[in-house]
Amino acid sequence: METRQTLTFALAGNANVGKSVIFNQLTGLNQIVGNWPGKTVERAEGKLRFKDKDIKVLDLPGIYSLSTFTIEEIVAREYIAIEKPDVIINIIDAAFLERNLYLTLQLLELDVPMVVALNQIDFAAKKGIKIDEKKLSMALGLPVIPTVAITGKGINELLEAAVQVAEGRLKLKPLKVRYGREIEEALEKIKGIIEEELSGLLKIYTSRWLSVKLFEKDEEITRKINLMPQGKEALRKVAEIISEVEKVQGEPSEVILASERYGIIRRIVNESMEIVSPPKIKLEEKLSEITAHGIIGYLVLICVITTMFTAIFYGGNMLIEGLEYVLIDLALPQTRRFLLNLLPEAITSIICDGALMGIVAGVTIALPYIIPFHLILGILEDSGYLPRAAYLMDNLMHKVGLHGKAFIPLIVGYGCSVPACIGCRIMETDRERFICGFEVVLIPCAARTVVILGLVGFYLGIHVALTLYLFNVVLIFLLGKLVYKTLPGEPMGLIMEMPPYKIPSLKNVLVKAWVRTKDFIYIAFPLIVIGSVVIEALKLTGLVWFLAEAMKPLISNWLGLPPVSGIPLIFGVLRKELTLILLSELIKLASLTPTQMIVFSLVTMIYFPCLATIAALLREFGWKKALGIALTDIFLAILIGGITYRLLSL
Amino acid sequence: MPSQNKMIEVLETVKSIEAKKEKPTAEKISKELKLPASEVNEIMEKGVKDGYLAQRDGAFKITQKGIKIVKEHQQKYVHEKMHQIGLIGRITRFLEGKVINWKKHWRERHGLDNHSLQKFYNAIDSLKGRIEETSTIADLDTGEEGKVTFIVGGRGLIRRLSEMGLTPGTKVKIVRNAPFHGPIEIKVRGVSLALGYGVATKVFIKKVKEAN
Numbered sequence: 001m002e003t004r005q006t007l008t009f010a011l012a013g014n015a016n017v018g019k020s021v022i023f024n025q026l027t028g029l030n031q032i033v034g035n036w037p038g039k040t041v042e043r044a045e046g047k048l049r050f051k052d053k054d055i056k057v058l059d060l061p062g063i064y065s066l067s068t069f070t071i072e073e074i075v076a077r078e079y080i081a082i083e084k085p086d087v088i089i090n091i092i093d094a095a096f097l098e099r100n101l102y103l104t105l106q107l108l109e110l111d112v113p114m115v116v117a118l119n120q121i122d123f124a125a126k127k128g129i130k131i132d133e134k135k136l137s138m139a140l141g142l143p144v145i146p147t148v149a150i151t152g153k154g155i156n157e158l159l160e161a162a163v164q165v166a167e168g169r170l171k172l173k174p175l176k177v178r179y180g181r182e183i184e185e186a187l188e189k190i191k192g193i194i195e196e197e198l199s200g201l202l203k204i205y206t207s208r209w210l211s212v213k214l215f216e217k218d219e220e221i222t223r224k225i226n227l228m229p230q231g232k233e234a235l236r237k238v239a240e241i242i243s244e245v246e247k248v249q250g251e252p253s254e255v256i257l258a259s260e261r262y263g264i265i266r267r268i269v270n271e272s273m274e275i276v277s278p279p280k281i282k283l284e285e286k287l288s289e290i291t292a293h294g295i296i297g298y299l300v301l302i303c304v305i306t307t308m309f310t311a312i313f314y315g316g317n318m319l320i321e322g323l324e325y326v327l328i329d330l331a332l333p334q335t336r337r338f339l340l341n342l343l344p345e346a347i348t349s350i351i352c353d354g355a356l357m358g359i360v361a362g363v364t365i366a367l368p369y370i371i372p373f374h375l376i377l378g379i380l381e382d383s384g385y386l387p388r389a390a391y392l393m394d395n396l397m398h399k400v401g402l403h404g405k406a407f408i409p410l411i412v413g414y415g416c417s418v419p420a421c422i423g424c425r426i427m428e429t430d431r432e433r434f435i436c437g438f439e440v441v442l443i444p445c446a447a448r449t450v451v452i453l454g455l456v457g458f459y460l461g462i463h464v465a466l467t468l469y470l471f472n473v474v475l476i477f478l479l480g481k482l483v484y485k486t487l488p489g490e491p492m493g494l495i496m497e498m499p500p501y502k503i504p505s506l507k508n509v510l511v512k513a514w515v516r517t518k519d520f521i522y523i524a525f526p527l528i529v530i531g532s533v534v535i536e537a538l539k540l541t542g543l544v545w546f547l548a549e550a551m552k553p554l555i556s557n558w559l560g561l562p563p564v565s566g567i568p569l570i571f572g573v574l575r576k577e578l579t580l581i582l583l584s585e586l587i588k589l590a591s592l593t594p595t596q597m598i599v600f601s602l603v604t605m606i607y608f609p610c611l612a613t614i615a616a617l618l619r620e621f622g623w624k625k626a627l628g629i630a631l632t633d634i635f636l637a638i639l640i641g642g643i644t645y646r647l648l649s650l
Numbered sequence: 651m652p653s654q655n656k657m658i659e660v661l662e663t664v665k666s667i668e669a670k671k672e673k674p675t676a677e678k679i680s681k682e683l684k685l686p687a688s689e690v691n692e693i694m695e696k697g698v699k700d701g702y703l704a705q706r707d708g709a710f711k712i713t714q715k716g717i718k719i720v721k722e723h724q725q726k727y728v729h730e731k732m733h734q735i736g737l738i739g740r741i742t743r744f745l746e747g748k749v750i751n752w753k754k755h756w757r758e759r760h761g762l763d764n765h766s767l768q769k770f771y772n773a774i775d776s777l778k779g780r781i782e783e784t785s786t787i788a789d790l791d792t793g794e795e796g797k798v799t800f801i802v803g804g805r806g807l808i809r810r811l812s813e814m815g816l817t818p819g820t821k822v823k824i825v826r827n828a829p830f831h832g833p834i835e836i837k838v839r840g841v842s843l844a845l846g847y848g849v850a851t852k853v854f855i856k857k858v859k860e861a862n
Contacts (some may be wrong), residue, residue: 052790065813097814098839217765243680251818252769254805258812259819262839289841294829391844395832403846404833494812494846622697 005556006054007166012076012107013091014100015062018119021149022091023059033515041075043424050159066106068220072501080110081205086166091117094124094131097273101265109177111206115162116144128277136272141173150505179260186245187211190238197230214238216254261329277502289499291388301392305411312372312415319368328359350536358532370520373412376511382504387496394494400477403494406436413443417609421616429492435483437621439476447576448605453578456601459579460594468601481597531572559571560645561596562587572604573611573613579604595648599641607637658723659683660693661702664712664779665720669778673709724774724781728802729750732851763779766804773800787822787834789848795823796855803852811853815839822855
């Protein structure tokens with residue numbers, strides 16, 4: 001039994017080709033979703049048994065190429081080159097063969113054992129496209145298995161082929177990607193330089209691949225070579241070779257290679273694909289037409305958002321009420337009574353009001369919103385609606401330094417910051433993700449809305465509350481522009497595929513929602529529990545009064561608030577609506593001056609995101625950026641609060 | 651008196667005929683530009699006088715000075731096409747005044763590094779035909795088609811677009827435009843792609859005339 005070896009398969013493919021559906025078909029619930037070390041890129045890994053073999057399957061992020069445009073591409077490339085999985089399963093969309101084969105060619109150049117899954121052949125057939133998989137297989141020199149991921153058709157054959165390739169029972173004669181004569185000559189010269197002067201790199205990459213990447217002026221490889229002793233000299237020689245070819249061809253080298261690759265692909269496609277009948281996808285096209293329409297599209301968008309909000313928050317609230325009743329009204333008092341019999345009061349307090357209360361807060365705040373959010377995001381992702389929404393909102397999002405795709409996390413932010421932070425990962429580059437995350441936490445979530453409406457809205461009137469919201473929008477607009485201008489890196493406009501509409505697979509949506517929620521629990525709960533214990537301990541030891549005393553100059557002199565209001569602000573870190581509840585316990589709300597109400601609401605709106613949000617930020621951006629965002633927000637809250645106090649008391 | 655615009659038109663044509671390794675004669679130019687031969691002759695004589703053209707055994711040759719003003723004109727054209735992005739762009743352009751040092755301008759205002767700048771110059775240098783025959787994706791209407799000629803932008807943008815299939819010579823069809831300078835949906839190699847308006851103004855194409 002112990003000699004049974006584990007095989008590793010990696011799934012690679014473009015976005016929207018049904019890769020995650022195949023992954024879920026292969027592994028079911030037997031999977032772990034996390035992040036790639038140090039990167040905000042989702043990493044999904046699963047296990048399965050097939051004919052007495054243990055197989056580890058890794059779902060690489062969806063990519064269009066193996067260059068270094070997005071972090072996803074770097075992650076996928078490094079994994080394939082360094083970890084060397086036994087087999088790469090390249091999933092390609094039969095309906096968009098030409099574009100999909102671009103990645104396939106690049107994978108071929110990496111020289112790894114590979115099997116091709118020709119997915120969504122049913123949809124291609126509807127479009128009138130017929131692909132001869134035998135001819136395609138001959139042309140690529142790889143096994144090509146037709147699949148329909150949603151129904152599971154062809155999955156067993158795919159596994160069978162992959163296992164055979166892994167065990168060497170199926171010999172491959174992979175296509176050798178060859179370019180035009182001038183380019184090949186240049187590549188040969190570069191290869192010579194690499195073998196002579198940079199042989200250290202050959203342990204990881206093949207010399208052919210390195211020369212192709214150097215010819216394309218790949219940033220990542222160039223950076224690595226620059227650090228080597230003879231690197232600079234070698235790069236200079238390579239640059240000379242490249243500029244000669246560029247002069248002759250009149251195009252930059254990366255464009256030359258892209259054109260050549262598409263030329264090779266054109267030949268393969270001409271051989272193996274034919275259009276046999278006119279497309280029969282009227283409904284799909286009608287839907288595209290309506291949802292991207294200049295007027296109707298926006299109406300549809302409003303409907304979708306309203307539905308999404310209602311589902312997330314009504315669904316979430318119902319869950320919260322149920323859970324709160326069970327946990328806070330029933331379970332907690334029982335536990336406390338039980339523990340009091342065994343332990344001294346102080347420890348019981350720490351356990352019940354700290355640790356357990358923290359867990360309860362996590363369960364009752366974050367989870368009820370996160371689960372429906374992930375379900376709905378899954379449906380929007382899998383159906384193909386998300387790109388349409390991004391298309392419609394691109395214009396507006398440019399005003400806050402982002403592009404269309406950021407619309408989804410920003411709008412979700414009005415509900416709960418936690419799923420909104422997680423949603424930032426739909427942006428392509430680290431830069432865009434960070435800007436998005438920064439803006440998302442500034443948006444008043446439902447809990448902050450409670451404070452604004454309960455204090456300012458109730459005592460001063462709804463128009464003041466709306467003014468605060470408007471101020472918030474302006475603030476986000478200004479800060480977004482500022483971060484956009486100051487953050488290094490090339491700002492990216494929108495370049496996005498508009499995939500055809502599909503009916504999402506319920507199983508896929510459920511599995512995705514479940515594993516993503518699970519991942520959040522693992523990361524966020526320890527933090528929430530520790531934070532709650534610390535705050536409870538502060539309270540028990542009386543340190544909290546000391547802290548409030550220390551904060552007094554800030555609270556009363558700079559912000560002009562009653563000195564005790566420092567305490568609710570500290571506890572607000574747990575959950576934002578607590579600030580108002582605690583404040584009303586400490587002083588009569590009606591005794592506050594209008595200025596104090598406005599300042600208090602403003603500070604609550606902007607300062608430190610709640611623990612669960614910090615956990616989500618940590619999960620998505622790493623501690624440095626999370627801390628950066630949190631500290632900036634505190635600073636901003638104090639600054640704006642103080643200025644407002646002074647302006648309003650003029 | 652021939653206008654400066656006509657002069658540049660002629661010079662551009664001379665350059666493009668030279669690029670085809672042919673001899674630019676007044677006859678060919680008048681055919682290409684659909685101008686009367688007498689007018690072309692007049693312009694070319696002035697070109698020789700001003701030092702933009704050199705005459706050698708019946709054929710003309712463009713001089714360094716001529717190449718310089720053509721290049722400047724081409725950059726100005728590309729720049730104007732890229733700047734149809736609304737009022738603010740226009741106001742800043744007005745306030746900045748005329749661009750004197752183009753190289754500096756591309757670098758400082760458009761963030762092109764040396765590498766992408768060189769690429770851009772190579773692209774307009776190897777252009778076959780006059781720059782006015784190209785325009786950007788943002789210029790086309792729904793349903794119109796064009797072929798990619800070059801892209802002005804940083805490394806990341808050019809690489810990304812060519813990987814998505816927008817390589818020179820590729821056919822592009824406009825599927826729909828969003829209102830108010832929103833993104834533009836195009837069809838390229840069978841795939842629908844949405845390009846933000848800013849991206850679309852950087853992709854230069856040659857319009858394909860509808861076959862009638």
